[in-house]
Amino acid sequence: MAKVDTSLVAHLPLFAGVTPEALDEILREARSARYPKNSAIFEQGADAQSFFLLLHGHVRAAKTTPTGEQIVVRYVAPGETFGLAMAIGATRYPATAMAVDDSVVLIWPTSAWPRLIDRFPALAANTLQTVGTRLQESHTRILEMSTQQVEQRVAHALLRLAKQSGKKLDHGIEIDFPISRQDIAQMTGTTLHTVSRILSGWESQGLVESGRQRIILREPHKIVVLAERSADGGAT
Amino acid sequence: MAKVDTSLVAHLPLFAGVTPEALDEILREARSARYPKNSAIFEQGADAQSFFLLLHGHVRAAKTTPTGEQIVVRYVAPGETFGLAMAIGATRYPATAMAVDDSVVLIWPTSAWPRLIDRFPALAANTLQTVGTRLQESHTRILEMSTQQVEQRVAHALLRLAKQSGKKLDHGIEIDFPISRQDIAQMTGTTLHTVSRILSGWESQGLVESGRQRIILREPHKIVVLAERSADGGAT
DNA sequence: CAGGTAGTTTGCGATAGCGCAAAACGGGCC
DNA sequence: GGCCCGTTTTGCGCTATCGCAAACTACCTG
The missing domain is CATH 2.60.120.10 (Jelly Rolls)
Structure with missing residues (x-):
């Protein structure tokens, strides 16, 4: 042995x-x-x-x-x-x-x-x-899952992954193993469609950079804000 | 001491x-x-x-x-x-x-x-x-919470409570401590309103008997069926 | 026994997110 | 270099469930 x-x-x-x-x-x-x-x-x-x-x-x-x-x-x-x-x-x-x-x-x-x-x-x-x-x-x-909406849950999930297995890059934090939209959906109790929409939204705001099974948090700080904001979304 | x-x-x-x-x-x-x-x-x-x-x-x-x-x-x-x-x-x-x-x-x-x-x-x-x-x-x-709808989750929750703390009556199983709609909502990730509607529905079908902070499962067997049926609800 | 309070029921919009379908994309493999 | 397959994106209608508001009810208290 x-x-x-x-x-x-x-x-x-x-x-x-x-x-x-x-x-x-x-x-x-x-x-x-x-x-x-x-x-x-x-x-x-x-x-x-x-x-x-x-x-x-x-x-x-x-x-x-x-x-x-x-x-x-x-x-x-x-x-x-x-x-x-x-x-x-x-x-x-x-x-x-x-x-x-x-x-x-x-x-x-x-x-x-x-x-x-x-x-x-x-x-x-x-x-x-x-x-x-x-x-x-x-x-x-x-x-x-009981109190937050999907976007916040996804934000939390990604931040946790980044903390646990994030690789620091100069332009952000990369989750250093392959992970699909479907996986994230299964972590947060939603569908891959919804996750995809959320990430697309974030990408166009420059918060993340993501591709096939690959996610980089470009603005972890701003994602924290998303994760923590209360249900009204501060849309005022 | x-x-x-x-x-x-x-x-x-x-x-x-x-x-x-x-x-x-x-x-x-x-x-x-x-x-x-x-x-x-x-x-x-x-x-x-x-x-x-x-x-x-x-x-x-x-x-x-x-x-x-x-x-x-x-x-x-x-x-x-x-x-x-x-x-x-x-x-x-x-x-x-x-x-x-x-x-x-x-x-x-x-x-x-x-x-x-x-x-x-x-x-x-x-x-x-x-x-x-x-x-x-x-x-x-x-x-x-990820895969079932509210009614099934409530069914599961009540069955679990009945198993853990159910008092057997001849006309059913009573959960032998005070529990409100709000409590059940907080166990299942929903609102007390939705729980109330569900229990009202069940009551009119004779599945449960419930009152202020009190719930009796009259037809545990039928509630098991509710809990286990898949998402389409068998509405065919 | 009246009054008050906490819990419950119910109606009626509003909507977040789902589900389906289809198209676009990206990467590796031959 | 072109093809194939798994992943991702996106549109669109649908609905389960929420959120608010108001009425109702049972129990406890004085």
């Missing part, structure tokens, strides 16, 4: 408070794998045999309804865990994970989890922290 | 895998308190000095926007924990908790949490489990 360099992951929140020796032991149970762009890592409903830590690339977690509609649960950035079905006591994955870019992950067998948290309680505490944070973010998303 | 009877709480998921002696020690750190109907337990943004376990009654957790709109995050049923701000590393409560019925809670100082999970790692694991489940439910809620 290929050995993973501890120094690459030691600083991650997941391993906070874990001694180097312990980390070494933890990593010994993992293997690494590479997933090419657009390949599925696991499918919703499949048996949750593994959990993952993303090292490089970007992964989209999406949930599908019985009727086929999808929502994007989140985009996973390097350093984050995903596929933690066991954390909720589930035996099947509640969502589908797909690499949106060539990605490298660490993989542990789900069966190792009980033993790991037993030996290294900090793991459970750290995971609780991150899951708690995600719960918080979920609530924020629900709040937005 | 009033001693809490361990037998009342020993069976809760939170304390799974905790020995009676340990439970005893854990409970020694808690005090209990009673909150009368409609009293606030903590306010969003306040310093998170305590976390809670609900023993009797019902508690509504709600999040408020800067502009004053609210959403109901969840209704807490007896046996559930709430106010776990420390679980996400927050020092302030992210929501407001209010007793919707006369309620009794156990209260631990937030400061005790690190020590508790250190001494009893099962607590962290159990909490991770419940937080994970809530995250899952949140995602389901987002999925519903």
Whole structure:
């Protein structure tokens, strides 16, 4: 089994408070794998045999309804865990994970989890922290969907993506993985048509520069204003 | 400090895998308190000095926007924990908790949490489990808000409430705490007007019986059908 | 038992955003 | 260099749902 360099992951929140020796032991149970762009890592409903830590690339977690509609649960950035079905006591994955870019992950067998948290309680505490944070973010998303209109939600979503995975350019911030109008629609609870109209509007105002699966925020500051303005839109 | 009877709480998921002696020690750190109907337990943004376990009654957790709109995050049923701000590393409560019925809670100082999970790692694991489940439910809620129309969302919400806190009557299932149209609107991302119209409709079809802050599902089965039908409404 | 208050119902526009359809576009592949 | 396919744009009508306003009702209080 290929050995993973501890120094690459030691600083991650997941391993906070874990001694180097312990980390070494933890990593010994993992293997690494590479997933090419657009390949599925696991499918919703499949048996949750593994959990993952993303090292490089970007992964989209999406949930599908019985009727086929999808929502994007989140985009996973390097350093984050995903596929933690066991954390909720589930035996099947509640969502589908797909690499949106060539990605490298660490993989542990789900069966190792009980033993790991037993030996290294900090793991459970750290995971609780991150899951708690995600719960918080979920609530924020629900709040937005309940109280804001589509344009504001799209603004918020893009700003979040920029913060999480933005590459700074001199003429703005680029979201550094491929993302379509459809994806944004599925993050904000709208349709790709509406997203397209909104982005077209922004583009003609010089707020963004966007193309095929590519978005650059040219005026993040002005987009923040859009995101925060209250429902009346300040149209006066 | 009033001693809490361990037998009342020993069976809760939170304390799974905790020995009676340990439970005893854990409970020694808690005090209990009673909150009368409609009293606030903590306010969003306040310093998170305590976390809670609900023993009797019902508690509504709600999040408020800067502009004053609210959403109901969840209704807490007896046996559930709430106010776990420390679980996400927050020092302030992210929501407001209010007793919707006369309620009794156990209260631990937030400061005790690190020590508790250190001494009893099962607590962290159990909490991770419940937080994970809530995250899952949140995602389901987002999925519903994204893909379903209001009537279906209301149907789902009521069915969930009935499952969680339904009192079985011979002529249906009553949600056994006071809940207003406004509350339901805040759970489903709509307005109290729309909820009122929907419930009026259902009432005239004999699906529910409802009054001031009171709802009885007379035909849960038919409401399930409403909740599950796809968007075209089967109007053929 | 009258009065007041909070919750509920209902009517009537107004509209944000959807859904469908079709055209335009862009990029990679052969 | 031309072709093909997935993505994006855009037009247009439609409607679910909102927002406001007003009437109504049940319960609690004094």
